[in-house]
Each structure stands twice: as C-alpha cells, then as structure tokens.
Amino acid sequence: MRHIDCHEERIHSCGKIQSFGYLFVFDRYEQCIAASENTEQRWLCSASSLIGKNIDELLYFLLPKYNTLFQHFRDEIADPVFYRFVEKVDLDGSDYYVSIYRHAEKLYLEIEQSNGxxxxxxxxxxxxxxxxxxxxxxxxxxxxxxxxxxxxxxxxxxxxxxxxxxxxxxxxxxxxxxxxxxxxxxxxxxxxxxxxxxxxxxxxxxxxxxxxxSPLVQSTxxxxxxxxxxxxxxxxxxxxxxxxxxxxxxxxxxxxxxxxxxxxxxxxxxxxxxxxxxxxxxxxxxxxxxxxxxxxxxxxQETQYIELTSQLEAELKEKLWLNNDLLATFNKFAHRLMNKLAADGMWIGNHKEQLSFGHVPAEQHIAAIHKLLDVQQENVFATHEFTYTEGLQTSEPLFPGVIKANLVPDSSWTLLFFRKEHRIEEVWAGKPEKIIQYDPVSNQKFPSPRTSFEAWKQINQGTSIKWEQREIQFIERIVLLVQQVLAKKAGEIQRLNEELVNANNTLDTYSYTLTHDLKNPLSAIRLSAQMIQMKSDLSEAFLKRCSTNILDAAQLMAEMMDKMHEEFASSNAVLLKPYLIDPTAHILSIVETAKQEHNVHHLHFELGEVYPVLAERTLLFQLFLNLIGNAIKYSGKEQQPRVNVYSRIDNSHISYFIEDNGIGMDLKDNSDIFEIFRRMPNSTGYEGSGVGLSIVKRIVNRLNATIAVESEVGQGTLFRVDFVRHQ
The missing domain is CATH 3.30.450.40 (GAF domain)
Structure with missing residues (x-):
C-alpha cells in the first residue's frame, strides 16, 4: 500500500482549467499541442480540432476582429521585463483578457473573463x-x-x-x-x-x-x-x-x-x-x-539601532582604554547593555571573579550553563530555548534565553545575557494534526484536508522571546571591540617594554660612548702636559702648540658631552643642522693621537683626496675617531702597519674609505659587528669594550648615511661610509 504525501501531488501539472477561462498550449514551433475542453462551449468547435494549428491561425479563428492587435506579441514576450503580452478584447458583448507568454520552451495562450x-x-x-x-x-x-x-x-x-x-x-x-x-x-x-x-x-x-x-485535450x-x-x-x-x-x-x-x-x-x-x-x-x-x-x-530602524548602539560601543571602548579592569568597566555599562538587548539579566566573570546584574539564574545553574555551553565553538552563541534542569527547584524562574560571549580568546572570561521564560497561549486554526485516509479503490493512503478550523489552544513554554539578529550582531561587535582593545593594549605594553629596553641600551651606549670617545682628547691633553713637564727649556712656539692642543681637546670634550646630554635629555634623535665640513684636520688630528695612544709610531698612513661632506661636526669627528682609531689599533702589531683614508664622489653620494692591513674579521657567520659589546674572537689582546662600532652605526644612522664592511681574517678590513650629497 502506497502512502501519498501532500508534497508529492503534482499541482503544477494538474491538466485542468477553471470554468472562467480557456487555455491553449503550443510547442516550440508554435503548433498547438493542447487546448482546454471547454473551448467547444464558447467557439462551438471541439478542442481536438484545434490541435496542430499555428498560433497565428488560431488567434484569427478565436478573435477574428483583433487580427492586427496580436501582430507584435512576440516582440513583447521576448523582453524579460514584459514577458506576458496582455490585451483586453470584447467577445459578443463581454470583456475578456487575452494573455500570451512563454514558459518551459512552450507558448501559452490564455483567455479569461473580465468582471469590469x-x-x-x-x-x-x-x-x-x-x-x-x-x-x-x-x-x-x-x-x-x-x-x-x-x-x-x-x-x-x-x-x-x-x-x-x-x-x-x-x-x-x-x-x-x-x-x-x-x-x-x-x-x-x-x-x-x-x-x-x-x-x-x-x-x-x-x-x-x-x-x-475543464481538462486539457492534448496531442501527446x-x-x-x-x-x-x-x-x-x-x-x-x-x-x-x-x-x-x-x-x-x-x-x-x-x-x-x-x-x-x-x-x-x-x-x-x-x-x-x-x-x-x-x-x-x-x-x-x-x-x-x-x-x-x-x-x-x-x-x-536598523540604521537607527546601529547609530544608538555605536554610541554605546564608542563609550565602552573609551572606558576600556582607560581602565584595565573588565569587571569595573562592564559594571558601569551593564544596565545600558541589558536595555539594548531587552535582557532580564547579565553575568560577567571568569574562574576567579564575577559580577551579575538584574535577574539571572542561581550560581549553581550558571555553572551548569557554562558546562553545557562549553562545547560551543563560536565567540557568540545565542538560543531562546536553552534547558538546564539539574538541581532546579520548581519555584525558580527559567532562563531559556541565553547569549554566551567569549570575551577573551583562550581565557575563561565570559559574558552572559539572560531572558526569562515567556509563556504564551498559542491559538491554532484547528488542531495541527495531519489526518491520513485510505482509498480502497486505489489501495493508497493520502492526506485528508483538515475538517475543523475551530480555535485550538496550547501553552507554549520553555522558551523566551527570541533574540533578534541585530542583537546578536551587537554583542558580536562588543566582543570584537573588547578583543581589539585588549590586543592593542598588549601591543602598547610590548611597545613600551621595547622602548624601555631601547632606552636602557641607549643609556648604556651613552655611558660607553663618553668613556670610549673621551679617551682620545684626554690622551691629547695628557701627552701635551707630559711634554711640558719633561722639558724645562721650552720655546714659546712649542708651548703655544701644546697649549693649543690642550685647548682644542678640552673644547672637543665639552662639545661631545653637550651632544650626549642633548640626546639623553630628549630620549630621541636630536634635530641636526648639517653643513659642509672638510674633515681633513679632524682626520690628521685623530691619526696623530691614535698613533700615540696605541704606540704605533711606525705606521704608514696615506690620506688620499678628501671631499667635504654634509654632516654635523661633533658626530663626524666621533665617526672618524672610531673607524680610524680601530684601523690603527688593529694593524699596529703588523711589521708594516698601513692605513689609507680616501674619498670618491658621484651624482648622489660622497663615499669615504678607511682601509687597513690589520687582523681582519670573519664575516661568514653573518654576525652583526655593529651590535654593542660584540668583539671578534681574534681581537683578544687588544684593548677595547666592543662599543666603538655600535657608536659608528648609531652616528651613521643619525647622519642619514650608510656603512658597509669588507674583511677577511689576517687580510685587513675596508670600511665604506656613503654620505648623501644633497639633503
């Protein structure tokens, strides 16, 4: 015995027409393949006699007075906007509507009565x-x-x-x-x-x-x-x-x-x-x-809702920025959030601390709700028919409406909103039950239309008023807002920590810069003073030269300390005012002092062509002081120590080269030779703290220059500094 369900009934192909109308169907060649049987009552010819006729021929037969009216119907039904051609006609004193349209590769002609x-x-x-x-x-x-x-x-x-x-x-x-x-x-x-x-x-x-x-009479x-x-x-x-x-x-x-x-x-x-x-x-x-x-x-309404909630979101975001305490912040906004969601209660907390507002389930029920909803992976989960029965007393209110929001990923911070049970009496037009009847002739069961539409009532319980989609989206935005603020705060904290580390490193650099770079002018002062002490019959010219060396060294020390103080005080790059400087005198002074300091009296020094560079005087002196000083120091133990300094010029840069034949460096391990306190393994036995090249790198950056190095162990080193010609 077969059971026929309602959805199996082929109502779109029933093959029957109502009494107020007539239907004719044509194939893709516009030949009639079906006509309604009631045609005979109106036109006094059988429907079967119309099968096979062309649509133009049939229109002329059915509506002879309107032959010209239908000449252009194909143009109209070809347009997807006007897919149905409709005209009103008069048949023996009565008005009718004529409709022509295409569907499913067929052409349809309908004629139906008008009621005026x-x-x-x-x-x-x-x-x-x-x-x-x-x-x-x-x-x-x-x-x-x-x-x-x-x-x-x-x-x-x-x-x-x-x-x-x-x-x-x-x-x-x-x-x-x-x-x-x-x-x-x-x-x-x-x-x-x-x-x-x-x-x-x-x-x-x-x-x-x-x-x-009326049934359709068909050719197939x-x-x-x-x-x-x-x-x-x-x-x-x-x-x-x-x-x-x-x-x-x-x-x-x-x-x-x-x-x-x-x-x-x-x-x-x-x-x-x-x-x-x-x-x-x-x-x-x-x-x-x-x-x-x-x-x-x-x-x-949606736009208005978004505008109102956006204002609340902006205020919440501001408070979150100012206050690291989630509980304290949400405490201030709880009732406004509940109002926007039409919620009866709100709960926020984690494993250690929590707050609740309005009407919420008992503490043990909230714990059960957490346990049951932990399986939900979404950041925001909403339901209006949540059930929890463990330990529930009959006198306690139900809260089947729940929104659960995971505020912070990978943490227990949770935001809950509750709605109480909303019991309503539903009235049905008849009892909603499907009745199945049996037809002994066809041996089939089929659904019977309902016979009663008398009011049938039932109490709908165990659910709350459903959360609207816009309310869920509002909470999704709140969660995203919290996560963005916390992430940005974490980023700010990380940035501040990094700045603190940089500040500490800078402080170290300043202190080592002072102790490192002041050695050179101090040595000049010490050497000049020693020469004055050692000789009793000094000429005026010699005394003048020694006093000049002492005064120049003291002036340089003062300028270096002032520059360090400016940088330390601002904790930022000092705005430099570069100007063209000829470094020849600086270079020669540095070479003489370094020879004395490192006891390299047999040094072969060669100064090539020197071009003025756009720089700041003190920083440029420190740059050459470290590079030339290192070149003399690390080549000083060679039998024939050699240091060359020269410059070249092109359209965009002036490049300075400091070349020596000293102990060299192994650059294959990609180690950063400019990192503070980094010393090469082969530098043992040479005085130094590993600060000089870090100072060089910092100065090069400040002067908007670049530095490169070529070196091999035992083969010497070549430093190249590229200064921008125009700024």
Whole structure:
C-alpha cells in the first residue's frame, strides 16, 4: 500500500482549467499541442480540432476582429521585463483578457473573463500613499486596500515562521466573520510544492470551489507545466480544504522578501467571486509596493539601532582604554547593555571573579550553563530555548534565553545575557494534526484536508522571546571591540617594554660612548702636559702648540658631552643642522693621537683626496675617531702597519674609505659587528669594550648615511661610509 504525501501531488501539472477561462498550449514551433475542453462551449468547435494549428491561425479563428492587435506579441514576450503580452478584447458583448507568454520552451495562450474592474492611475497613487502612512501598520493597510479592490469577505497577511508554520499577523474582514488574527496554521497546510509555486508565480485564485473544471485535450501524453497559468485549477485536496473552511472563493498574492517566500496575502470569500486579471495585477503590484516600504522601514530602524548602539560601543571602548579592569568597566555599562538587548539579566566573570546584574539564574545553574555551553565553538552563541534542569527547584524562574560571549580568546572570561521564560497561549486554526485516509479503490493512503478550523489552544513554554539578529550582531561587535582593545593594549605594553629596553641600551651606549670617545682628547691633553713637564727649556712656539692642543681637546670634550646630554635629555634623535665640513684636520688630528695612544709610531698612513661632506661636526669627528682609531689599533702589531683614508664622489653620494692591513674579521657567520659589546674572537689582546662600532652605526644612522664592511681574517678590513650629497 502506497502512502501519498501532500508534497508529492503534482499541482503544477494538474491538466485542468477553471470554468472562467480557456487555455491553449503550443510547442516550440508554435503548433498547438493542447487546448482546454471547454473551448467547444464558447467557439462551438471541439478542442481536438484545434490541435496542430499555428498560433497565428488560431488567434484569427478565436478573435477574428483583433487580427492586427496580436501582430507584435512576440516582440513583447521576448523582453524579460514584459514577458506576458496582455490585451483586453470584447467577445459578443463581454470583456475578456487575452494573455500570451512563454514558459518551459512552450507558448501559452490564455483567455479569461473580465468582471469590469478598472483601476484609475489617481487611485493607484492614493493606494500607495495609504500604505506609507506612518501612523498605521503597512500589512494592515495592505489588507484593507486589497479587500477594497477585490471585495472579499476576508483578507489576511499570513507570515511564515522559521519552523515553516504560519501565523496571521494582519487582517481585514466583514463584520459577520470571526477574526483569525494571531491564529497559527501548521506547515502541512501549505505543502512544499505549493510554496514553490507561490514563489514562481505571485498570484493564484479560484472563483468557485464547486464549479466544474475543464481538462486539457492534448496531442501527446506529456505533462503540461501550468506553473505560470492564471486559469489553472486548484488541486482536489486544496479545494476540499477550502470547502471545509466554508469558503467558495479564494485568492492569494505572494509576499517575496529578499528573494524568499516571506508570507502570503490570503483572501477568502463565502460566496463565489471571480478576481479578474486587472484586479490580480493591481493586488500583486500593491503587495510588492508594501514589501518595498516594509523593507525601507526595517532598514531605517536598523540604521537607527546601529547609530544608538555605536554610541554605546564608542563609550565602552573609551572606558576600556582607560581602565584595565573588565569587571569595573562592564559594571558601569551593564544596565545600558541589558536595555539594548531587552535582557532580564547579565553575568560577567571568569574562574576567579564575577559580577551579575538584574535577574539571572542561581550560581549553581550558571555553572551548569557554562558546562553545557562549553562545547560551543563560536565567540557568540545565542538560543531562546536553552534547558538546564539539574538541581532546579520548581519555584525558580527559567532562563531559556541565553547569549554566551567569549570575551577573551583562550581565557575563561565570559559574558552572559539572560531572558526569562515567556509563556504564551498559542491559538491554532484547528488542531495541527495531519489526518491520513485510505482509498480502497486505489489501495493508497493520502492526506485528508483538515475538517475543523475551530480555535485550538496550547501553552507554549520553555522558551523566551527570541533574540533578534541585530542583537546578536551587537554583542558580536562588543566582543570584537573588547578583543581589539585588549590586543592593542598588549601591543602598547610590548611597545613600551621595547622602548624601555631601547632606552636602557641607549643609556648604556651613552655611558660607553663618553668613556670610549673621551679617551682620545684626554690622551691629547695628557701627552701635551707630559711634554711640558719633561722639558724645562721650552720655546714659546712649542708651548703655544701644546697649549693649543690642550685647548682644542678640552673644547672637543665639552662639545661631545653637550651632544650626549642633548640626546639623553630628549630620549630621541636630536634635530641636526648639517653643513659642509672638510674633515681633513679632524682626520690628521685623530691619526696623530691614535698613533700615540696605541704606540704605533711606525705606521704608514696615506690620506688620499678628501671631499667635504654634509654632516654635523661633533658626530663626524666621533665617526672618524672610531673607524680610524680601530684601523690603527688593529694593524699596529703588523711589521708594516698601513692605513689609507680616501674619498670618491658621484651624482648622489660622497663615499669615504678607511682601509687597513690589520687582523681582519670573519664575516661568514653573518654576525652583526655593529651590535654593542660584540668583539671578534681574534681581537683578544687588544684593548677595547666592543662599543666603538655600535657608536659608528648609531652616528651613521643619525647622519642619514650608510656603512658597509669588507674583511677577511689576517687580510685587513675596508670600511665604506656613503654620505648623501644633497639633503
């Protein structure tokens, strides 16, 4: 025995036509392959005699007075915007609508009766303004307008819910009918394939549930797809459903929101009534207009909500920046957050500390909620039907509405919002149960239309008011905000730590710079003083030269200490005022002093061509002091120590070269020779602390220059410093 479900009924290919219309179907070659049987009543010829005729030939036969009217219908139906060609004609004193359209590689010709409805353009403008009234509900207004147009006893807005059941959310009725506002209808009242048809074709109606339907006479046994057919008959199951509801005529107009079937304008009339094509078009237009206005209102409300919540987010962000204490910050914003979410309570905390506000579950229940929700991987999880029963007393309130937000990744910091149970009495239009009947003739079971639509009530419990999507998104933004602020704070702390390390390193560098670089002028002073002490009969010229050396060295020491003080005081790069300097005198003075200091009296020193460079005097002296001093020191133990200093010039740079034949360096391990306190393994036995080259690197950076080195162990070293010619 086979069980036929509602969704298996092929309602789009039922092969039957309502009594107020006629249908002709043509193949891709525009030859008639099907005609409704009732054609014989109107044109006194059998439907089978029309099979095989071309559409132009058939139009001439059916509507001879309007032969020229249909000459250009192919141009209109080729345009996707005007896919249906419609004209109003007169047949023996009665008005009819003629429709021609393409669907599923076939051509359709419909002829249906008109009831004389005529919609004036001024009326349409009035209807549109009526829908836009701010003091009314757009859906309620739509029911009033459609009822005015089609004159039905009941017009209601039927909205689909997430569980695919439906509910009446607006209604306009005759005074003698009982209201159905708020009534629920089960999902199986409108099966799946019916919903697909509502989405594909926006208007459907039946003029009389008791009228005789006409079958299609076809040249083949193939099923004719009547998805877009306005005169298609309803399925027997749905007709019986309407009869059980004591309805003789019905109409429906699809409400499509963002491409999905959002609901229906469902219309019912106690007595038979035909809704003609012009009325259906007007109702379809107004329904879509109402959808557009509804979406505009929703988006305006959404924008307003975002503006209000954005202000709260900005204030919360500011407080989080100023206060490291999450609990203290959320303590100040708890009630405003709860208000934005329409939450009854809020909880924030971790394993060690927590705070709660408003109405929240007992502490042991919150622990159970944490345990049950720990499996959720999302940063934000929301439900309106959460259940927790362990240790729950019957007198305690339920909180099935829960939002759980993980505030800080990889931590126990959690934010919870609660909504209490919201018990409501739901009223159903009849008990929502599917009744299956048995047909002994076909040996099949099939769903029977419900016979009772009397109010059936049930208490909906164990759930809260559902969280709106915008509320969930608001909490998602709060979580992201907290994480961004904490991450940025962590970055700031790391940056400050790095700056502190740099400051300490800089302080070390300053101290070592002073002790390192002041040795040279001090040596000059010491040597001049020793020479004065050692000789008794000194000439005026010799005394003048020694005193000049002492004064120059003292002046240089003063300038170096001033420069170090400026850098240390500002903890930043001092703004330099470079000018052209000829370093010849500096270089010669450094060479003489270094020879004395390192006892390299047999040094062969060669000074090549020297070009002035754009630099600051003290820093340039320190740069050459370290590079030339090192060259003399590390070549001093050679049999023939040699140091060469020279410069070259090009369009953009002046390059200085300091070359020696000393002990050299091993650069293969990519070690940073400019790092402070770094000394080469082969420098043992030579005085030094590893500070000189770090000072060189710092000075080169300050002077906007670059430095490079070439060296091999035992083969000497070549330093190259490139100064920018123009700044």
């Amino acid at each position: 409805f005529d919609l004036k353009q001024t009326k349409l403008y009035y209807y549109a303004k009526h829908l836009e009234r701010e003091d009314s509900d757009v859906w309620k207004s739509l029911t009033q307008l459609i009822r005015e147009i089609i004159q039905f006893d009941r017009v209601m807005i039927y909205r689909f819910k997430e569980d695919k059941s439906g509910q009446v959310i607006a209604e306009s009725i005759s005074h003698n009918l009982d209201p159905l506002l708020g009534y629920r209808y089960p999902e199986f009242d409108i099966p799946q394939q019916a919903r697909a048809l509502y989405k594909a074709f926006l208007a459907r109606h039946t003029a009389d549930t008791e009228s005789i339907v 046994e193939e099923e004719i797809d009547l998805t877009r057919c306005s005169v298609r008959a309803l399925s027997p199951i749905h007709l019986q459903y309407l009869r059980n509801a004591k309805v003789r005529a019905s109409a429906s107009f699809s409400i499509i929101v963002d491409g999905e079937l959002w609901g229906l304008v469902a219309c019912q009339n106690v007595l038979p009534k035909h809704v003609d094509l012009a009325q259906r078009h007007a109702c379809t237009f107004l329904t879509q207009y109402a959808v557009n206005y509804y979406l505009a209102v929703c988006r305006k």
